[in-house]
Amino acid sequence: MSTKRYRSERERAAVFAALGDETRLALLTKLASGRRYSIAELTEGTKLTRQAVTKHLRVLENVRVVHGRKEGRESLFEFDSRPVMEMREYLDKVSQQWDGALVRLKAFVEAG
Known part of the structure; x- marks a missing residue:
């Protein structure tokens, strides 16, 4: 498994795009149980074809969330949780930046 971190905004955007699909999120929910699944098992109980599941898995594989x-x-x-954890760290950093900006804005408004 790759240990490469996402270095560019483009790579981060690709992960968010891959995670932004409800079918892929449903697949990840199942895969997050910690065990490996076959395409047949992932298709079971859904209205999806094996071909459709395979297509979604390839998208997730391309951003290294699935192997x-x-x-x-x-x-x-x-499922490989490392890319998702990296995205969480990224969102935490952005959140901290916004919190700081809001504190500065509040101080500016209250001083004015």
Whole structure:
């Protein structure tokens, strides 16, 4: 598994875009259980085709949130929380910047 961190805004935006789809979020919810799933297992109980699930998994794989591995005739997929945690750290940093800006704005308004 890659340990590369997201270095550019473009890479971060790609992760957010991948996570911005309800089908992919549903797949991640299932994968977040910590075990590996086959495409058949991920398709089970949904109205999605295996081809559609595979397409969504590839998007998640491209941003390294999911890793697939061939075992015999099956491809098994698992969740990698590191990219999501990196995005959380990024959002925390942005949130702190906004908090600081709001404190400065409040002080400016109250001083005026």
